[in-house]
Amino acid sequence: MTDIAVLLSETRSFPPPADFQRQAHVRDRGLHDSATADPIHYWAEQAKSLTWRTPWTQVLDWQPPHAKWFTGGTLNVAENCLDRHLAGPRRNKAAIVWEGEPGDRRTLTYWELAREVRAFANVLKSLGVRKGDRVGIYLPLIPEAAVAMLACARIGAIHSVVFGGFSPESLRDRMNDAQAKVVITADGGYRRGQIVPLKRNTDKALEECPSVQHVVVVQRRAAGPITEAHVDMREGRDHWYHRLMQHAPDACAPEPMDAEDVLFILYTSGTTGKPKGIVHTTGGYLVGAASSARMVFDLKEEDVFWCTADVGWITGHTYLVYGPLANGATCVMYEGAPDWPERDRFWQLVARHGVTILYTAPTAIRAFMKWGVEHPRKHDLSSLRLLGSVGEPINPEAWMWYHEHIGGARCPIVDTWWQTETGGIVISPLPGLTATKPGSATQPLPGYSVQLLTQQGEPIPTGGGLLSITRPWPSMLRTIWGDDRRYVETYFSKWAGRPDLYFAGDGAKRDEDGYWWILGRVDDVLNVAGHRIGTMEVESALVEHPAVAEAAVVGKTHELKGQSVCAFVTLRDGHQKSSALREELREFVAQKIGALARPDDVLFSADLPKTRSGKIMRRLLRDIAEGRALGDTTTLADPNVVNALKEQYADSEG
Ligand code: WT7
Numbered sequence: 001m002t003d004i005a006v007l008l009s010e011t012r013s014f015p016p017p018a019d020f021q022r023q024a025h026v027r028d029r030g031l032h033d034s035a036t037a038d039p040i041h042y043w044a045e046q047a048k049s050l051t052w053r054t055p056w057t058q059v060l061d062w063q064p065p066h067a068k069w070f071t072g073g074t075l076n077v078a079e080n081c082l083d084r085h086l087a088g089p090r091r092n093k094a095a096i097v098w099e100g101e102p103g104d105r106r107t108l109t110y111w112e113l114a115r116e117v118r119a120f121a122n123v124l125k126s127l128g129v130r131k132g133d134r135v136g137i138y139l140p141l142i143p144e145a146a147v148a149m150l151a152c153a154r155i156g157a158i159h160s161v162v163f164g165g166f167s168p169e170s171l172r173d174r175m176n177d178a179q180a181k182v183v184i185t186a187d188g189g190y191r192r193g194q195i196v197p198l199k200r201n202t203d204k205a206l207e208e209c210p211s212v213q214h215v216v217v218v219q220r221r222a223a224g225p226i227t228e229a230h231v232d233m234r235e236g237r238d239h240w241y242h243r244l245m246q247h248a249p250d251a252c253a254p255e256p257m258d259a260e261d262v263l264f265i266l267y268t269s270g271t272t273g274k275p276k277g278i279v280h281t282t283g284g285y286l287v288g289a290a291s292s293a294r295m296v297f298d299l300k301e302e303d304v305f306w307c308t309a310d311v312g313w314i315t316g317h318t319y320l321v322y323g324p325l326a327n328g329a330t331c332v333m334y335e336g337a338p339d340w341p342e343r344d345r346f347w348q349l350v351a352r353h354g355v356t357i358l359y360t361a362p363t364a365i366r367a368f369m370k371w372g373v374e375h376p377r378k379h380d381l382s383s384l385r386l387l388g389s390v391g392e393p394i395n396p397e398a399w400m401w402y403h404e405h406i407g408g409a410r411c412p413i414v415d416t417w418w419q420t421e422t423g424g425i426v427i428s429p430l431p432g433l434t435a436t437k438p439g440s441a442t443q444p445l446p447g448y449s450v451q452l453l454t455q456q457g458e459p460i461p462t463g464g465g466l467l468s469i470t471r472p473w474p475s476m477l478r479t480i481w482g483d484d485r486r487y488v489e490t491y492f493s494k495w496a497g498r499p500d501l502y503f504a505g506d507g508a509k510r511d512e513d514g515y516w517w518i519l520g521r522v523d524d525v526l527n528v529a530g531h532r533i534g535t536m537e538v539e540s541a542l543v544e545h546p547a548v549a550e551a552a553v554v555g556k557t558h559e560l561k562g563q564s565v566c567a568f569v570t571l572r573d574g575h576q577k578s579s580a581l582r583e584e585l586r587e588f589v590a591q592k593i594g595a596l597a598r599p600d601d602v603l604f605s606a607d608l609p610k611t612r613s614g615k616i617m618r619r620l621l622r623d624i625a626e627g628r629a630l631g632d633t634t635t636l637a638d639p640n641v642v643n644a645l646k647e648q649y650a651d652s653e654g
Pocket of ligand 1: 390
């Protein structure tokens, strides 16, 4: 985690370079001032840059904690991302410049992408998908992922993208929760030279997904040995994408959607064992995505924008697909790992495609730092003009390395704070306006109202506290799919009697200049390599193993990943601790949830430290995991438990 002492002593400041500022979309505080004076007017102005079928009658209908934006308005997201660019000079502009991990390449112009989307929209219709139906997308990072999302948007189907690294069980649970009718997957994807067996995983998941009627399989056989013959296709249920597309008509009128119709569901981890289906709607989401992409990344006609996130995460939704395409930008998409086949793959991609804006995660930057400057130095990175960071706090050291060795000390860095729930960036520098400080996300964007609050809800002007968004914003989540109560409880019940205050789950610090420093989660949610993992999810997986009686999971500081998963496990009678069992449990979690949740450490313990009321004291476990002096132990039911654990931990470390 970010070291507060380091942040407190950070005094370096980087004003926007003069030549960047000169050409930037936003270069004075006027926008902030007018947005603060009248946020509703501000958002209405932002919304006007989209194409609406029918205008809205009310900008905001706020019945805390439920918001409706642009009520009465209708629009179509695919039309905004594609059709409206086809009449002008963007028609033949590259929309997606894609590279597969094995080195295969494809470029789709706006014209070609629009055609593909219309044809696939017809395919979905032919499979019985109607407005409001849910469609699962479980694909590698290939252009068809964007095509599938946009095709859903075009006909008003609700997509639920599941990251290709998730297990069959994770896919199953998400498909069942949303009652998906169709799943779109591929014969495989490439990761570090290995094939991820997505179709096989899908088959396994669908053994227990009665709602799914059809599976569309994209052939991703580029350089690999997979062919049609190797894939088990179930008669009547499974269909090859390329075959369906052969006969699909390419005319498909966009469905006019109500601004508040659901655009997608995206599952994310919370503090229980069950992931939450975050619901985003059409109008407000696109207003937030399009306006923030334009402002924060200063998107211009000639830019080549590379957001390295997978479509399985919100970053991939908002800044790989919807935000940039709504702006008519050229997006780079790369399927694979940054160190495949060599550790210079990213820099090779930047140079080859002339990337001008690079948006990636601190965990990647720390890995690049560790791998050494010789890798970026091999390539000409002079096309870059702006860098971005997202997903976790970026330590000043990594920020400086990014600035010097990737940005050539000339590119502003935008450290963007946001969440799956916020739909788009909330706190970030505007690169032509804001002086940056390494490690600080700086200030809220125009139109957002963010405050630091105490546990009791008192505002804190400077110092540390809980991060709250105090006014609704267009791209905010609307609910949790099928569980509005959980929506109210998780996000709008932190401060009694104040259902208007959004609780982000993050701790933050505000300095004397009004700059924000995000300190990380204050709930039982981990951030491992920029990915959100609920401690309860991992615990639930562990206790399903026959040897495990009880499990407690905490985060542990990790040099590259930010945090790693550390599990404390008590065994059932008749089971003995062993390194083989430790390995088995690590693998078990990876199988249950996905490799990203695999614990780095599994500690066996005769007992877990609990309060007298039986609550596991994770705080003490964190102290043990970090090798820190133990905090207050006076509320422990049995103080001996932690001593035994500490000894055991010292053994296992040694
Ligand atoms: C959590 C949200 C939306 C981006 C991808 C992650 C952490 C995100 C930053 C940042 C410090 C950050 C927070 C947040 N986070 N960006 N710039 N600085 N922390 O989305 O999976 O919904 O996770 O990521 O802890 O709550 P997510």
